[in-house]
Structures are given as C-alpha cells and as structure tokens.
Amino acid sequence: MTCTLSDIARQTGFSVSTVSRVLHDNSNRYKIREETKEVIRSVATALGYTPNKIARGLRLNRTHQMGIIVADLANPFFATMVKSISKEARKSGYSIVVCDSDENTHLEEESIKTLMENRVDGLLIAAVGVEREHLERFRSDDVPFVFLDRLYDDISDDAVSVDNRKGARDATEHLIQNGHRRIAILQGLPGTYANTGRVTGFRQAMADAGIEVRDQYVVGDDFGTLNGFLGTKHLLRMEDPPTAIFAAGYLIALGALDALREEHLVVPRDVALVTFDDPGFAPHLSPPLTAVEQPIEQMGEMGVKLLLRRLRDPSSAPRRILLEPRLIVRESVAPLVVPA
Amino acid sequence: MTCTLSDIARQTGFSVSTVSRVLHDNSNRYKIREETKEVIRSVATALGYTPNKIARGLRLNRTHQMGIIVADLANPFFATMVKSISKEARKSGYSIVVCDSDENTHLEEESIKTLMENRVDGLLIAAVGVEREHLERFRSDDVPFVFLDRLYDDISDDAVSVDNRKGARDATEHLIQNGHRRIAILQGLPGTYANTGRVTGFRQAMADAGIEVRDQYVVGDDFGTLNGFLGTKHLLRMEDPPTAIFAAGYLIALGALDALREEHLVVPRDVALVTFDDPGFAPHLSPPLTAVEQPIEQMGEMGVKLLLRRLRDPSSAPRRILLEPRLIVRESVAPLVVPA
DNA sequence: AGTGGAAATGCAAACGATTGCATTCAATAT
DNA sequence: ATATTGAATGCAATCGTTTGCATTTCCACT
Known part of the structure; x- marks a missing residue:
C-alpha cells in the first residue's frame, strides 16, 4: 500500500501542492510556515511515504x-x-x-x-x-x-x-631494456580500437629502439585464451623463436602461460611475458605477471x-x-x- | 524530439485511444480495421515513435x-x-x-x-x-x-x-579419498550463510570418514586473500602441519597459494589444495586448481x-x-x- | 421499416507528481 | 479607511499512456 502525496494531503488537510513543496522543493521559492512543514513531514514518515520517481519522471522529463x-x-x-x-x-x-x-x-x-x-x-x-x-x-x-x-x-x-599506445610502448620498452630483441606480440581482434592502439604502441617502441619487427612475430586475431595458446605454440615452433612475448590482453596471456608450461618452458627464465590489462589475480600467478594496469x-x-x-x-x-x-x-x- | 501517441493521432486523424490500441494492445479485445492499423503503424515508424515506458509504468503500476x-x-x-x-x-x-x-x-x-x-x-x-x-x-x-x-x-x-554443505563435503571427501587425514579448513567470515554451510559440510565429511577434526585445523575469519595467506602460514608453522587444505573461497585459495610458494612448498606434492568456488582463471594457475564450481x-x-x-x-x-x-x-x- | 447487434472508433478519467497563476488574509503604508 | 504588499496556500493543467464506457455506423434479420 504505497502512499501518495494526496494521501498525505487528505490526512493533513493541506493541498497536494503544498505537500509536494514541503517534501520535494528545496529551492526557497515558496514560503511555507514552519509549523505546517513539520505536520506534513511527520505525517509523511508516519505513512511511510516513498516518492514515486516514475510520476516525477513523467512530469519532469528526467x-x-x-x-x-x-x-x-x-x-x-x-x-x-x-x-x-x-x-x-x-x-x-x-x-x-x-x-x-x-x-x-x-x-x-x-x-x-x-x-x-x-x-x-x-x-x-x-x-x-x-x-x-x-x-x-x-x-x-x-x-x-x-x-x-x-x-x-x-x-x-x-x-x-x-592510452593504449602508451601502455603498449611502456610494456615493450620494458622488454627491450631487459635486453630482448626478438620480441613477439600476440594481438587481439584486428580492427578494434584497443588492438590497433596496442599494436601501434608496440611498433613505435620497437622503431624507437631501432629494432625491426618481423612479420611472423605478429600473431593472433582475437582476445581469447585459445588464441594466446595457439599463437604461443606457433611462435615456439619457429626456427628462431622470440625470447619475449607481449600479450595484448589478459586472456591471451593466460593462454600463453598454458602453452609455455606445456612446452616445459619457465617464465621468465626461458621466455619473458608482459600483458596488457592487469586482472586481480595477476600477482598470484606463478610467476606473478608483469602487466599494464588500466585505470x-x-x-x-x-x-x-x-x-x-x-x-x-x-x-x-x-x-x-x-x-x-x-x-x-x-x-x-x-x-x-x-x-x- | 521524441514523438508521442498524440502526435501520431494528429497526423492520422484517429484518436489517441485507437493509436494506443494499434501500437500496444495485442490482445484482440478491440477490433480495429486492418487498413487503419496499417496507416497508424506506418506513421509511427515514419515519426520514429518510441513508446514511453515511464508513462506506461505510471498508468499500469508496472x-x-x-x-x-x-x-x-x-x-x-x-x-x-x-x-x-x-x-x-x-x-x-x-x-x-x-x-x-x-x-x-x-x-x-x-x-x-x-x-x-x-x-x-x-x-x-x-x-x-x-x-x-x-x-x-x-x-x-x-x-x-x-x-x-x-x-x-x-x-x-x-x-x-x-548447496554449500554438499560442495564442501565433496571437496573434503576428495581429499580423504586421496589418503589425507590431517586436513585443515581455511574458513571465511563466520556467521555468514556460505561459511556456515561450508564448514558444516567439511565436518560432516570428516565425521563420516571417522576422522576427528582438530580445532587448530579450523582457521581464518574472512573471505579475503590476506586471510588465506596468514592462515596458511599459521598452519605450516604447526608442529604437525596438515597435508591438505580446503579453502572456503577462491580469494582464500589465492592467499594460500602465495604462502605455499613463499615457503617453497609445491602443490600438490607437498600439500594438497582444494577450494570452494571456481573462478575462470583456476585452470590456468600452476598447478591448475581443483575446485568446487558453483552453478x-x-x-x-x-x-x-x-x-x-x-x-x-x-x-x-x-x-x-x-x-x-x-x-x-x-x-x-x-x-x-x-x-x- | 424497424430492431438488434456487431464492428470500429472516440471521450474522458486515471496514474502521481510539479508548477504557473490565482486566491486569501493579515499587516503595513498612505 | 483604503490601497499595497507579502506570506501562505490552493486550483488546475500537464506529462504520455491505458481502458471502461459510450457513440456512431452499418448490416442482417424479422
């Protein structure tokens, strides 16, 4: 039995307008006697009045x-x-x-x-x-x-x-500073805003360091785990496999981790891994994952x-x-x- | 410029009622000539009519x-x-x-x-x-x-x-079937529905197997990671540490994993671990975590x-x-x- | 020709709030 | 005493729908 302004009006003897003004209008455009305010307020709480936002929305268009x-x-x-x-x-x-x-x-x-x-x-x-x-x-x-x-x-x-570019650049530079040159990227869905930015940032960092990025080091086509797994397997089978991998998303990184474990490679000893995106569990992986945290x-x-x-x-x-x-x-x- | 029923009414020459019935009433309680239906519908789409659920909500109280x-x-x-x-x-x-x-x-x-x-x-x-x-x-x-x-x-x-009890029982039985007797539980917030059920299930399984549960094997007081970490550290310091741990929630399990790694203990060789709750990344942990999946x-x-x-x-x-x-x-x- | 009834549509009230424009009343100014 | 003013409140329209109850028209049947 929800109660309305007019219920309160009936109880108090005031008009709906006055009740409305007491309960909802806090601009001081209308002068209402303190005494009546109190009466109305007390009856409102007594009846458990809950304002109807639907009605108000209709009237106010908000x-x-x-x-x-x-x-x-x-x-x-x-x-x-x-x-x-x-x-x-x-x-x-x-x-x-x-x-x-x-x-x-x-x-x-x-x-x-x-x-x-x-x-x-x-x-x-x-x-x-x-x-x-x-x-x-x-x-x-x-x-x-x-x-x-x-x-x-x-x-x-x-x-x-x-700033996907910036994040990807930072991640890539981190790999470069650790001495890596053969760096691969596991990208997400091509054509999406995020992927484009991240790939571009990766390329920029490589270019700035004067390292050529080989075409076969850019693999993947989707932000999922399976893609990371398959992409990593593919990279590892190359005659000249990368020493470091940049994953464009955390699911990709999980897939990469699976693949690396399956190949008995130890991170970071055998292969370094950074990922874009920093899910809550990243610190608890083994090893704790270096990642680009988004705000x-x-x-x-x-x-x-x-x-x-x-x-x-x-x-x-x-x-x-x-x-x-x-x-x-x-x-x-x-x-x-x-x-x- | 959102358009209303009355806009359509004006355009078509019909009344608002008729327009409403054509556009929203699909009970066949009202007979409307096919021809007028078509007229109204076409004008509606022409004007890009979007029904106002606010108004309708007010009227229908739904x-x-x-x-x-x-x-x-x-x-x-x-x-x-x-x-x-x-x-x-x-x-x-x-x-x-x-x-x-x-x-x-x-x-x-x-x-x-x-x-x-x-x-x-x-x-x-x-x-x-x-x-x-x-x-x-x-x-x-x-x-x-x-x-x-x-x-x-x-x-x-x-x-x-x-069914928290059932899940906890299954998890505990799994540990027992693997030969474990000294089994500890890292519990969550005492007094909560989930925790009570899980602890009860754990105790039931132990009782059914005729294993006494030692008081000092029931530790923790919160569903967070830190609690899992601290609890595990505590367990490992005991003179007679458990060989298996049942975590009452996944965050607790993550903390346990951290503690075990810090103590250079290998799961499952040195300590077995099961957790209630099966977050998406559980298969990608090392080792992949045995867990109670909730529907x-x-x-x-x-x-x-x-x-x-x-x-x-x-x-x-x-x-x-x-x-x-x-x-x-x-x-x-x-x-x-x-x-x- | 008159009547009954169905088919097709319209009128108007209602849902619960807000608010511009009265209205009432008392106090103050002239 | 009258006009003026301001404080306190009420009236009624409005927002966009839905729907019970007419109303109008037309056809069929006696």
Whole structure:
C-alpha cells in the first residue's frame, strides 16, 4: 500500500501542492510556515511515504537513471567499470540500468532501444566496436551518449578511454631494456580500437629502439585464451623463436602461460611475458605477471562526470579523454641471458 | 524530439485511444480495421515513435524493471550472476537496475530505498548477510524480494542458493579419498550463510570418514586473500602441519597459494589444495586448481524465474531452491605419499 | 421499416507528481 | 479607511499512456 502525496494531503488537510513543496522543493521559492512543514513531514514518515520517481519522471522529463551497455559483464574489466560507474552515479542521485550486449552488435542495438524506451537521461556505452551504423541511428540530442573504453576515431560524442599506445610502448620498452630483441606480440581482434592502439604502441617502441619487427612475430586475431595458446605454440615452433612475448590482453596471456608450461618452458627464465590489462589475480600467478594496469575505476568515474556535465550543459563541446595506464613490474620478465 | 501517441493521432486523424490500441494492445479485445492499423503503424515508424515506458509504468503500476543488489560487482561471482540475470530478464522484456552494496549494510539499505522509489516490480538481492533488520523494514507485499546466494535460514521469501554443505563435503571427501587425514579448513567470515554451510559440510565429511577434526585445523575469519595467506602460514608453522587444505573461497585459495610458494612448498606434492568456488582463471594457475564450481548462471536464471512467477501469482507459496555445485578435479590434489 | 447487434472508433478519467497563476488574509503604508 | 504588499496556500493543467464506457455506423434479420 504505497502512499501518495494526496494521501498525505487528505490526512493533513493541506493541498497536494503544498505537500509536494514541503517534501520535494528545496529551492526557497515558496514560503511555507514552519509549523505546517513539520505536520506534513511527520505525517509523511508516519505513512511511510516513498516518492514515486516514475510520476516525477513523467512530469519532469528526467528519470535520474542512466543506461549502461557493456560488451561483457562477466569480464572483470567491465564488471569493475560498472561498479565504479554505479558508485559515482549514486553520488549524484542517479540509478543505473545495465545491459550486456554479449559482444553482439544486434543485442547492442536492442539494448539501446530498450534504454531509450525507459527514457534514461543518458547513455554510457562500451561498444562492441566493429560496426557503428546502428549507433548513429539512435544518436539524438535528447539522450547524450558517452563512449567508454572502445572508441571510434571520428565520433563526436564525449568519450573516455585509455592510452593504449602508451601502455603498449611502456610494456615493450620494458622488454627491450631487459635486453630482448626478438620480441613477439600476440594481438587481439584486428580492427578494434584497443588492438590497433596496442599494436601501434608496440611498433613505435620497437622503431624507437631501432629494432625491426618481423612479420611472423605478429600473431593472433582475437582476445581469447585459445588464441594466446595457439599463437604461443606457433611462435615456439619457429626456427628462431622470440625470447619475449607481449600479450595484448589478459586472456591471451593466460593462454600463453598454458602453452609455455606445456612446452616445459619457465617464465621468465626461458621466455619473458608482459600483458596488457592487469586482472586481480595477476600477482598470484606463478610467476606473478608483469602487466599494464588500466585505470578502470577512473574511467567509469570520468564517464559519469562527462555525462552529468552534458546533462547540465547540453551545448558544451564534447570531450575525449585518454587516461594513462601504468606498467606494473612483477616477476615475469628477467634480463636476457645471452647464451655463451 | 521524441514523438508521442498524440502526435501520431494528429497526423492520422484517429484518436489517441485507437493509436494506443494499434501500437500496444495485442490482445484482440478491440477490433480495429486492418487498413487503419496499417496507416497508424506506418506513421509511427515514419515519426520514429518510441513508446514511453515511464508513462506506461505510471498508468499500469508496472515498470518492467527489476532491481538487483549485489554485495560486490567486481567479484567475478556476482558479475557473472548479474550477467545471467540480465540475459534471463531481457527474455521477458524486463530491464535491470543494478546496485552495488559494497558489502555494506547501510549502502544496501540505501539501495533498497532507491529501488523502491524507482518502483521496480521486484527485487533480487544477494545480501551482505550479517544484519537483516533493515531488510524486514522494507518487506512489502507490493514489491517481492528474491534472495540470491546469501540466505537467511528462516526467511519467508523466494530464494535460490547453492548447496554449500554438499560442495564442501565433496571437496573434503576428495581429499580423504586421496589418503589425507590431517586436513585443515581455511574458513571465511563466520556467521555468514556460505561459511556456515561450508564448514558444516567439511565436518560432516570428516565425521563420516571417522576422522576427528582438530580445532587448530579450523582457521581464518574472512573471505579475503590476506586471510588465506596468514592462515596458511599459521598452519605450516604447526608442529604437525596438515597435508591438505580446503579453502572456503577462491580469494582464500589465492592467499594460500602465495604462502605455499613463499615457503617453497609445491602443490600438490607437498600439500594438497582444494577450494570452494571456481573462478575462470583456476585452470590456468600452476598447478591448475581443483575446485568446487558453483552453478552461477543457473542461480541468476532461477532467481529471475522465481521473481516472474511471483509477479504473475503473488499468492503462490515461496520456494527455496538449493542448486548443486560440482567438484572439478584438476591437478592440485595428489595421493598422499606416506614417508617411509 | 424497424430492431438488434456487431464492428470500429472516440471521450474522458486515471496514474502521481510539479508548477504557473490565482486566491486569501493579515499587516503595513498612505 | 483604503490601497499595497507579502506570506501562505490552493486550483488546475500537464506529462504520455491505458481502458471502461459510450457513440456512431452499418448490416442482417424479422
């Protein structure tokens, strides 16, 4: 039996308007006698009044909900991101409606449609990232989008991501500084924002050090574990195998680790390994994995802030923010020992 | 410029009622001429009509949103659960509003309040699980609760969890069958539903095998990594250290692994290790970890189903479902070799 | 021709809030 | 005494739907 403003009005003898003003309007535009405020407030708590955001949303055209779409909630990366979004959104009185697109463009489109029907005030989206036509179709000035993690180069919305190039460069330089020259990269899905950045950073670091990157040292085509496993096996079978490997994602690194163990190679003694992305369990692997940590929480937080800013000031210029990742050195890279 | 039913009505010359019936009512209670249906539908798509669920929610007193509260979204366990909830909910046209209580009773209460204000149709909650008074306070027949994973023994709502006792028994029996007698348990937070069940299962298995469990073999007080680390260190310092360890959660197991490595003990040669909970990376640890896998997806799915059933039929008897976990044998347990 | 009934559609109230524009009343100023 | 003012409150429209109850039209049947 939820109670409404008019229930309180009836009980107190005041009008619905007055009750509404006492309970919800904190701008001091209306003068209400202290005494009546008290009466109304006490009756409200007595009846257990819970404001109806649905009704308010209809009237004000603001639901105080934001929509979130991520490509895979079961991925700790996105889960952590959603957690930080939730925390930041709550601070401003927003709730989040979460959708999982399951790395599927069609479900992504469905999700957008649903969120639009729910009249969310804005949308944070970590897009699947291959196609984008369906995104354009829903762009409207009414409901702002903020892109997270997975960007499109020429998109004109607010966006937050991580400097993939920088992270990859740092990781690669770390290998180079440890004396490695024959360095391979296990890449993710070609054409995606993340992969392109990471491969580019890798190449830059190699070029800066004056090392040629051999074509056969660039292997893989997917961010999954199996790809890391197969890619590593492939590398190890070469007549001139690499002494160090840079994995473009943590699942890839797990696959690499499996392959190396299966070949009875010890990390870092026989092969050095660095990975992009630093999942929580990385310190507990053996050896603890050297990894590029992404500022995930910060990304979620910034995303919410950008969205809130746009809701306040819809005409402000869109911003694109690149956060800095950080190389965390643990024990999976050792100086190269040159065979005597 | 979102378009409404009345925009379509104006364009087509029909009344709002008729437009509404064509676009949303698929019960054949009203007869509408085929021809007018077509006209209305085509104008609707031409104008890009998006139904306003807020308005509809107000009228029908149904938002088609369900609220989810989990204790920690960054925990892969809950992330996976939310993912499966999202999938199952979408099938029935429901969206999910997600809150993270951060293992904090006060935030949990706040979350419930927010979700109530949002007028979600029902609530799925993986509770923090120590206190419960705040939960009772919000119990109402209007908004049904379904408890997930973390239950209270005497609660009268629908609930789904996992058979912790059975899982712990299976794990312990596996150790016993491998010849172990001196078996320790690293427990989680005492007093929580999960911990109690797991400890009980452990004790049952030991009792059934006629092995006495020594008090000093039951250590720990928290589900975190540090607790696993410290607990293991403690066990290893004993004059009569255990030959096998059962960890009540995966973070505990990670800590145990760290401690064992630090002591230069090799799993499973020197110490056997089983854990409750089977995170995705368990197969990639060295050694691959033998673990009790929980049917997480199924739990989310069942939770949604229970909630939907109750929404359809509010007076049906509450059900409490216990799902079966499954021991996955990998390589962290070996037969005990008795020193000659 | 009159009646009954079905088919097709419209009217208007309701859901619970917000808010511009009255209205009432008392106090102060002229 | 009257006009002016401001404080305190109420009226009623509005947001976009849904739906019970008309209403209109038309056809079939006696």
